[in-house]
Amino acid sequence: MHKLLTDGPGKKLLLLGNEAIARGAVEAGLAFAATYPGTPSSEISQNLFQISMNSPLYFEYSTNEKVALEVTAAAANSGLRSLCIMKHVGLNVAADALMTLAYVGVKGGLVIITADDPFMFSSQNEQDNRYYAKLSGLPMLEPSTVEEAREMMGQAFTLSETLREPVIFRTTTRINHSTAPVVLGPIAQIQSEGDFQKDPMNLVTVPAVSRKLHVKLLENQARAAELSEASEYNREEGRGEFGVICNGVSYAYVHDAVKDLGIEDKTAVLRIGFSHPMPKNKITAFLKERSKVLVVEEGEPYMEEAVKAFAQEEGTDVLISGKGDNLFSRLNEFDPALVRKNIAEYFNVPYDAPKIPDLSDAPESPARPPNLCAGCSHRATYYAVKKAAEGTDTIYPTDIGCYTLGFLPPLSMGDFLICMGSSVGTACGFSRATNKKVVAFIGDSTFFHSGIPGLINAVFNNHNFTLVILDNGTTAMTGHQPNPGVDMAELNLEGYGRVSIENLVKAMGVSHVSVIRPFNVRKSIETVREALDFKGVSVVIAREQCVLYAKSLKKKSGRPFYVSDKCKNHRNCILELACPAFYIDNGKTRIDPGLCVGCSVCAQVCPEKCILPLKSVS
Amino acid sequence: MMKEKNMTTTRLIIVAVGGQGNLLTSRIIGEAALLSDIPVRMSEIHGMAQRGGVVESAIVFGDASSTIISDGEADVLIGFEPSETLRALNKCNAGTFVITNTAPSPPFTVAIGRGTYPDPEHVKRLIQNKTGRLMAFDAAKLAREAGTAMALNIVLLGAAVESGTLPVSRESVIEAIETRVKKDFVELNLKAFELGAGAANENR
Structure with a gap:
């Protein structure tokens, strides 16, 4: 039995934040889940995928986050408790669905997890997705600890069903990837049979319907604001003239700092866990009792702006600070010492800075950047393309996956990257805007995710570049999740289809399509050279299974x-x-x-x- | 915030190279703390662990809510690789107890001439001067003695537990090894644990 299906309310398990979140969903009777994998969210879905094999839970890896949200939106509109999981940038992909789903709403609870990544441990940006709650008008919850994440998941479903709206559940890496003892709750029965009631005048968003639905959304927001005011998740702790308003993982740092500085008797902390809509009355009441208030939040001044606006409306003149030159930055993540220092300085409290040893005389440790694995086929493909393009001035747009690491020397294959699928779209632009040769790289999973429209664009607009699809038969970077090109029989899983990349590419109208086995170096160079010589759009599919994935399938590796x-x-x-x-x-x-x-x-x-x-x- | 029994806080950082078994070690320590009813919170950064990068875990025992450890605030640093121990010295202070393996695993940047591996003796002296106490020994050798180089993590765990700097008991760690490690490898890991404990006694 899966660890997260352990029956035994009151039992304590050591859980990763993402496991606690998955457990919370299971306890809430989750019936339906969909995702596209992305760090730091991936273990939530990996656990649900495993659980779905032995329980009535339906789980799928969708082709991208927009599809995942559409799939779960339909399930929730058929009355099922549903969960859609993604990393922060995934919500950009799903944003089109999100914005109007907020108008339509749900019948069964729908929770959308966005796992933000301050400091960009494994992301291309550190956008603050709390603004998506504001933009869409949807309610948002943010846990501060691993333990709370489990319990809050259940409340998120209840909230979604109360308001008949999706709920945004926002985490950051330090919640997802922290571990702590978690006390289990009871597991609710799954209601897995959905039913859809036709109601086109409320569910088909033509303008006349949407005008009505927008009114409903605003009414819902007013109700959500009342719930936020009353929510236990927005709670005041301690009393005193110093005021701290904080959210998420910052609450843990604030909690420790107040204790370490010995200012428990002077400090009141307002923890915001139900962070959209912000609880205006609670905040203004809090401000009135304080001499000075500090807002502690990673990322953008989302709460700070709201608190200042509330203060202005109420005519409260208490000093409110958060982001600033000598205070908190919008960059990176926080840590306990930083929060302690800023609280001490802001409230004029003495404190001892940690004594970091003087390391100016220490030799530097040689860099240890992550590298493509030994025997990784991407390395071989890059080598072949490099040799085939030798002597030409070539631009190499790249994409998101393990193969992005090929941009480092000595391979140095990767010149431009903004988001999933951007290799193909930007190749179109570079090939038109410059006279240079363009060779773009994209992985199999990323190609299915968002490379396809770019390639169709290239065929239609008659662009001139080569797209190399690095087909390693899995979504390697995030931990070997399936994608539509994966042979699921190798995982002993039945009931899946399979999409052939060759057939797909040919059907799109690409006339020069070739397949290489990158470990055959000479032949690969020749084949790539032919593709480069072709005028128009050519595609090279470099096919070799990911070496780590092959190992996990217990396949024999070659002789060293x-x-x-x-x-x-x-x-x-x-x-x-x-x-x-x-x-x-x-x-x-x-x-x-x-x-x-x-x-x-x-x-x-x-x-x-x-x-x-x-x-x-x- | 969950109320747990009051005790002083111990902050442990473990640094390693991807593949050295840092995450399993942290898990074992966490389970041992849970078995001993010691409050514990941990965090890890392992996005690229399988691709040869650095893996860092933070384990906070006792009365604290944070799961990460700021620069200068580690009470104990365990380094699975000497140049990684050196890199993590900013986490230490003049009182930190450092336990390190001395067998180098040079990063690939050294092989392609994009970095220099520091002199091990110099590194040792440096750590001694900058921190409270250093325990340095060839854990890779002891791991091979136990049966596999892969047991390096458990050798160092044995040394850390024996040295008495962690609030978890020897018995709870052994119990955690027995439940967390795959059955076929338990015996080997217990041997590694004992060899590490022996090294700690020799290096007191």
Whole structure:
């Protein structure tokens, strides 16, 4: 049985934030879930995927976040408790659906999880998705701890059903990827049979209907504001002239800081957990009792702006600060010492700064950037394209996935990236705006996610570039989730279809389509060269299963290679491929047999042909 | 905020290279704390762990709500790789107890000439001067002695527990190893744990 299906209310389990969130949904009787994977949200869906195999829960990996939201919107409008999970930038993709779904509303509870990533541990931006709640008019909840995340999920479903609106459940990386003991609650029965009642005058958003629905949304917001005022999640703790307003994980830092500074008897903390709509009355009442107020929130001054506006409306002249030169930044994430320092300085309280040792005389540790794995086929593909394009001035738009790492030297294959699918759209633009050759890279999952419209655009507008689809048969970066091109039979899962990338690309009207096996270096270079010579849109599908995924499927890897004595130390292998299986031992190039998976690419690259398979594996 | 029994706070940072088993070690420590009814909160950054990057875990025992540890505030630092221990020194202060493996795993940047690996003896002296106490030994060797280089994490865990700097008991950690590690590897890991504990006694 899955750990998160443990029956035993009151039992304490050590759970990752994302596990606590998944458990909270299960306890709430979650019937239907859809997602597109993205760090830091991925473990929520991974757990629900596993749970769905042995329970009535329906779960799917959708092709992208917009589709996932549409799928769950329909389930929720058929009365099912539904969950849609994504990382923060995923909500940009789903925003079109979100904005009008807010008008239409839901019947069964729908919770939309947006996992924000301050500091961008694994993201391309650190946008603050609280503004999506404001933009769409939807209610929003934000947990402050792992323990609270479990319980708040249940309340999110109740809130959604009370208001008949989707609820935005906003987390940040430090909630998703923190771990703490969590006390389990009872698991509710799943109601998994949905029913849809036709009601086109409220569900088909033609202008005449939407004008009415917008009125309803505003009425709902007024009701939500009342619930926010009364919510336990917006609670005042402590008393005193100092006021701190905080949300999310910042609450934990504030809590520790107030204790460490010994100002519990002087400080009142207002924790905002139901953060859209903001509880105006509660906040203005809080302001009136304080001499000074500090707003502690990572990201944008979302609460600060609201608090200042409330103060202005009420004519309260208490000093309110948050973001500023000597205060909090909009950049990065916070930490306990930073919050302690800012609270101490703002309220003029003495404190001891942590004594960080003077490390000016310490040698620098060599950088350890993440690297494509030993035996990763992307490395081989990049090598082939580089050789095929040698001597030409080529622009390489890239995309989001493991293969983005190829932008680092020595491969240096990646010149432009903004979002999922952007390799294809920007290739269209670069090929028109410049006279340069353009070769774009996109992974299989990203291609299904949002590369397809760009490629159709390229065919229709007759652009001139080569798109290399790096098909490693899985969504590798986020932990090997399935995508529409994956052979689900390999996972012993039945009831799935499969989309062929070749057939799809040909059907779009791409006339030059080729498939390479990147571990065959010479042939791959030749094939890519033909694609580059083609005038118009050409597609090269580089097909080789992700080496980590293959390992997880218990597939046999190749025999490791070694560098024989014939080595003349050209180091083409190490300098051009940068495979992490290589290391230098007393000036000699060596291969770590524990890392080498026998892809043989380096053996084909070596001018001396001195890299050979090991005879026996010890 | 959940009320838990009052106790002083101990802040532990574990740094490692992806694949060295940092996350499992943190899990074992967390489970051990849970078994001993010691309040515990942890966080980890592991987005690219499988791709050779640095993996850092923070474990906060006792009366605190935060799950991360600021610069200068670690009470204990366990480093699975010496240059990573060096990189994490900003987390330490003059009182920090540092436990480090001394067997280097140079990053790939060194092999391609984009970085220099620091001199191990120099690093050792430096850590000794900047922190409270250093326990440094070749944990990789002991792991191989236990049966596999993969057990390096448990060797260091054994040393940390034996040194008495963590609030978790030896018994609870062993119980956590027995429940968290795959059955076939329990015996090997317990051996690694004992070898680490032995190293701690030799390096007191």
